[in-house]
Amino acid sequence: MNKVLIANRGEIAVRILRACRELGIETVAVYSEADRQALHVRYADEAYLLGPAPSRQSYLRSDKIIEITKKSGAQAIHPGYGFLAERADFALACADAGLIFIGPKASAIAAMGDKMKARNTVIAAGVPVVPGTEGEGALADEDLLTIAPKIGFPLLIKATAGGGGKGMREVQNIEEMPTLLHSARREAESSFGDGNVYLEKLVEGARHIEIQILADQQGNTIFLNERECSIQRRHQKLIEEAPSPFVDDDLRQRMGCVAVKAAQAVGYVNAGTIEFLVDKDKHFYFLEMNTRLQVEHPITELITGVDIVKEQIRIARGRQLSYKQEDIKINGAAIECRINAEDPFNNFMPSTGVITHSMLPAGPGVRVDTGVYPGFEISPYYDPLISKLVVWGETRAQAILRMRRALEEYRIVGVRTNIPFHQTMMDSHRFMGGQYDTRFVEERFSMHDIEEGKTIHPEIAALMATLVAHQSIERSAQVVRRGERDTSNWKWVGRWERIHR
Ligand code: MV4
Numbered sequence: 001m002n003k004v005l006i007a008n009r010g011e012i013a014v015r016i017l018r019a020c021r022e023l024g025i026e027t028v029a030v031y032s033e034a035d036r037q038a039l040h041v042r043y044a045d046e047a048y049l050l051g052p053a054p055s056r057q058s059y060l061r062s063d064k065i066i067e068i069t070k071k072s073g074a075q076a077i078h079p080g081y082g083f084l085a086e087r088a089d090f091a092l093a094c095a096d097a098g099l100i101f102i103g104p105k106a107s108a109i110a111a112m113g114d115k116m117k118a119r120n121t122v123i124a125a126g127v128p129v130v131p132g133t134e135g136e137g138a139l140a141d142e143d144l145l146t147i148a149p150k151i152g153f154p155l156l157i158k159a160t161a162g163g164g165g166k167g168m169r170e171v172q173n174i175e176e177m178p179t180l181l182h183s184a185r186r187e188a189e190s191s192f193g194d195g196n197v198y199l200e201k202l203v204e205g206a207r208h209i210e211i212q213i214l215a216d217q218q219g220n221t222i223f224l225n226e227r228e229c230s231i232q233r234r235h236q237k238l239i240e241e242a243p244s245p246f247v248d249d250d251l252r253q254r255m256g257c258v259a260v261k262a263a264q265a266v267g268y269v270n271a272g273t274i275e276f277l278v279d280k281d282k283h284f285y286f287l288e289m290n291t292r293l294q295v296e297h298p299i300t301e302l303i304t305g306v307d308i309v310k311e312q313i314r315i316a317r318g319r320q321l322s323y324k325q326e327d328i329k330i331n332g333a334a335i336e337c338r339i340n341a342e343d344p345f346n347n348f349m350p351s352t353g354v355i356t357h358s359m360l361p362a363g364p365g366v367r368v369d370t371g372v373y374p375g376f377e378i379s380p381y382y383d384p385l386i387s388k389l390v391v392w393g394e395t396r397a398q399a400i401l402r403m404r405r406a407l408e409e410y411r412i413v414g415v416r417t418n419i420p421f422h423q424t425m426m427d428s429h430r431f432m433g434g435q436y437d438t439r440f441v442e443e444r445f446s447m448h449d450i451e452e453g454k455t456i457h458p459e460i461a462a463l464m465a466t467l468v469a470h471q472s473i474e475r476s477a478q479v480v481r482r483g484e485r486d487t488s489n490w491k492w493v494g495r496w497e498r499i500h501r
Contacts, residue, residue: 001076001100001317002026005069006040008080009059010371011387012293013040016078019309028072030065032058034379039371046072053381059083062090066097076100076316078309082383085292086113102316104270104291111266112289115162116198118266122286125265127258130277130285132200141181144199148177154202157184161192163288165235170202203285205437206277208232209244210290211259212300214311215268216321223256224300224308225330227273231425233348233441238418239425240296241335242303245396245434251282262286271297271312295338295388298367302334302392333396335403337422339410340384344421344447351416352378355386357493358413361406365392365399378415386417396434400426413489421447 003026006013013029017040020027029044034053041047048068050058062084069077077094079085079101091106103109112118119129120136132155133139133147148155148171157180159167167188169180181197189195207230215221228244229237243252259274266289273294275287297308306323314322342348354377360368370387372378378386391406393399404426407419424447425431430440 001313003028003072003074004076004078004102004313005030005065005072005074006044006078006080007059007065007084008078008082009035009038009040009382011369011385012080012295012371014043014371015369016080016309017043019307019313022307023310023313025313026074028069028074030059030068032381034377034381037376039373039376048072053379055083055381062087062093066093066099069099070097074099076102076313078102078312079292081292081295086290088113100316102270102312103293104268104272108266108268109291112291114160115158115288116160116196118288119198119286121265122262125261127262127265127286128284130200130203130287133198138196139198141178144181144197145174145177148199149174151199151201154204156200156202157181157197158200159184159188159192159194160196160198161188161194166191167197203277203279205439206279207244207246207437208275208287209247209255209278209284210273210275210294211255212294212297212308213259213263213268213272213274214306214308214315214321214323215263215270215272216315217269217318218320220321220324221260221263221268222321222323222325222328223259224304224306224328226252226255227296227299229275229296230436230438231431231441232438237296237338238340238441239335239337239422239431240299241333241396241399242299243330243333246278246282251278251284255284258284258286262289270315271308295385296336298369298388298390299334299336302367302390303330303332304328305331332392332394333399334390334392335399336388336390337403337407338385338418339387339389339412339422340418341378341386341415342384342418343416344418346416348418348421350380350384352380353415354378355412356414357411357489359409359411360387361389361409363406363409365402366406367391386412386415389422397432400432411489411492413493 004020005028006016017027027044029040029047030050031041032050032053050061084090086109088106088110091101091109094101154172157169167184169184171180184197185195209226209228211226212224226244226247227240227242229240231239262274271293273290276284277287278284301308341351343351355374358374367390368387372386391399391402393402407423430436
């Protein structure tokens, strides 16, 4: 394998290109009409147009991607995350075309893609799951209505084809069951073309903690410790950290061994992630397995020193893992903030437009994975991720201080970003104390107090105006203090342009 096609875009395409470059592998990019100017196109050795901006006509065109791969002389395809990464039919089509899919076998993708099948498979391997329905085959409403009281309320209806909370319903009592079953099935049908559902007891106040694993073709499977992913909103993760402040060595060891068992149960090869719910009493339950490289993989790289993408390529080439379990240690702490083009002051509404100026944070312990640059347009066609700001510190406290510093340095002009959300989070006592669960952002964390442009009381507004006027006279223009961001982006641009004249 000396030439690889990257079937993706944005920061992850660039991340994979960098791994290939380090390994001396030639690279092929593919792009949509909206991505002609994209960074991944510039970074690759060759690039081919797929089609119009919508994913269906570009990054999801598996036939065209396979054809381009063959034409370019590449021997392998890296799917990244999203798009074709977890499509068993695509992995199979690659194999049929004599190409290497840098990921697990189609059978493992399929086994974990069906959440009910995944549940049954890992149960058989002795992996703890939340009490709920068991056994093969579609469950009819009559069956579910009989089983529900045995599981107990509150419970969750989940879509078999699931993921991302689609087709999920919380049920408080048996009376609600028929209506919620109906709406869950309908949503699952329209989202996945599969209306099958199953039931699980609801675990309240749980954390979402996942284990990264690596498996080679020789049958070696290791775990690279956990990532804490509870800071999310509407099933979109916003901040991840490793290690989890909630996990002690004993729990880590037990979860790691169970994750390895779950992977082995489907003959898993390459990089994968096992998601768990962990309750207040530190009981943990298998949720699902993601059979791909994940967005948040860099925090694991920073604490273990393992280059996960390079290991993926090594595995796909048929080599043994470069690490044994005992080689995997935890060094320090890492945090990732997903920098999205969205307005945290306006219900996280997507923000599109041209990034006119930007300045990336840098310096000790700071890594920014991005697929954009000044002049690039954030379009509504793809996800809103501008970049991943990842920091490492010797301790969790050092990492938080570093993240605050990096967020202050970061300037993006042209689109709204969720940087203020991250700054507020880094100042939150609950975050600092590591005391949060999956409901934190939606229930307990509000941007309300710092909401922009909201008229409150005219007296307060007058006082504020006086204070702001006073401050702007007093303060040296060059001093930027924590949380103040004293320069507006426009002032900053003006200054920047004077410097660069
Ligand atoms: C759960 C749960 C509580 N109990 N299952 C949400 C998406 C899907 N992957 C699984 N999800 C959940 N399953 C039981 N039995 C709570 C969630 C959940 C959640 C999980 C991980 C991260 C964020 C979440 C936010 C809300 C609910």
